[in-house]
Every structure is written in structure tokens, then in C-alpha cells.
Amino acid sequence: MAAETGTPTTLTLKSNDDELFSVAESAAILSVTIRNMVEDGCAGGVIPLDNVDGKTLASVITYMNGISAIPADEEKKKSYRDKFLSDKDFETLADMVLAANYLNMSCLMDAVSAKIAQVMEKKSVGWVRRKFGIENDYTPEEEAAVKEEHKWTFEGVETDDDN
Template sequence: MSTTVPKKITLRTADNHEFEVDEAVAMELGTVKTFFDENPDATDEPIPLPNVSSKCLSTIIEYCKFHLSLRARGNDSSSAEEEGKVYDEELIKTHDNESLVELILAVNYLNIKDMLDTLNQGVADRIKNKSVEYVRRFFGIENDYTPEEEAEIRAQYEWAFEGVDPDDD
């Protein structure tokens, strides 16, 4: 009985690290899949990922491997579904705000819908019911309102600022 060795694909990050992954994992990355769909004669050269750091790609590869293994077990398995939820929750917990945003940008570039949905929900949960100042810091947004303009907006939409949780950063 012979076993076939999965085809390997090399991915090169923005910081010039190379990752050799099984084709099945690489095809989870929508951007890479599209590249191969459009270039069926592509060589074995590394695929450049100019908008992805090695730190992010490492996390993304682990995510894809884990979720591929869950799908291989079957989506009907309630234990697999629960394992997936626990894994996703831990993924969110182990990243600070800055690295979570960086990961979202990389995942968006790579077009990995399920992972993007998971990360976006994690961000939504973190900024839910937080102050405007907290959200600005979270995303690195500069306040471009004058104090007078901001006071006017706060007065006009006072209801939107009621019951905001204290900032926890």
C-alpha cells in the first residue's frame, strides 16, 4: 500500500521568512488559491505574501491546520464544534489589541472568511460598550474634532454615551 506525499507549497512573508505547508493548508488561504487558479502552471517558487508578517502567518497556518483537522473528523460531531469554539476563543484571548488588528489585516488580505469572522467578532466583543476614546486607542484613530465640536456631538447624541463600560486598558 503506497501513501502519497502531499504537495508542499512555500509561502514567503513580508519579513522574508518562508513557510512550507501542505497544499491543503495553502488552499485555505483564498489569495493563494486564487493565485493557483489563475496560474495553473505556476512553478515551485515561493508565493510572496507582502502584507503578512511571519508572526501572523504562523498563527494563520496553525488555525487552518486545526480547522482542517476538525472538518476531516466531520462537521456533525458536536465535540468537534465545541473544540473549534474553544480554540477560537483561546486565539482571541492570546492576542493583545494591536496584534489582533494586525492579524485581521493579514487574514483579510489572505481572504480566509471563517477566520476573519472569528477575529472580527473578537474585536467587536472587546470594543462593545466602550468609550469613544477607548475605540480610538484600539484602532489608533486620531481625534480630529475640536473640543467644541465634540461637546456638541456628545450633547446632541447624549443617549449614545450612557452606560459605557469603564476602559480596561
């Protein structure tokens, strides 16, 4: 529960690979899932987060701390989010969007979704496959047929070099 003294309360979060993290309650309650636990009084001990691994949780906590340190200024928050996501590879982004979904953090979720959409924009099919680790299980004939069906969507796109 909220501290009556002036000292900030810290929560302990546990990832699904048993890593423990402490984080200030004020930052952690950006997650509606965690906030509900705090409000219900079940945040006393360790909070297990069964759907988030340690690497992702560390990243999410960095974000929580960073964004909650910024006062109510949407522009500054946005630029922090942009910077925070700028060096993340696709796999991390996918993990983060899942974590944000599980933790019910709409601001992170929207930002990561926008980032993924932005990464995909104007990219060739081959590029997206490589980047996202997608195996092409079409036969060449099938692929050609799908391409033909949607050929109007292939204008002005980077051409594939290797597929």
C-alpha cells in the same frame, strides 16, 4: 498540484519582509487566494504574499494548521477559533483581519471581525482610544458637540476615567 503519491505536499510562503514559511498544502488552501494559485499551477516555487508581514503570517499559519486538524465539527472549530484569538492584542487582530481579507479566508475574517466588535462592546471612548491607539484630534468643544449629538448612545457605558 495535488500529490499523486501519499506524501503531503508542502508549499512555501513568503511574507513581505522576506520570511519563508512552509505549510502543508491541505492547510494552506483554506485561503482561497492560495487555493486559486495552486489550482492554476503557480504554486510550484515560493508563493509571495506581498500584503502580509512575517509576524502575522506566522500567526495565520498557526491558525491554518490548527483549524484544518479539526474534523468537520463546527462547535469544535468555533472553540478553537475563540481560544486562538483570546490572547491577541488589538494590533494583531487588525493585522490579522487585513491578512484574512487579502488571503480570502472568510472563516478567519468573520471570527476576527466578531472579536474586534466584541472588544469594543460597552467600552468607554477613552478605553477604545487607548486600546486601538486612536489619537483624539477633536478640540474639547468639538468633542462635546459630537457627544451631545449622539448622547443617546452613551447610556449604560463605562464612564471614562481620564478624558
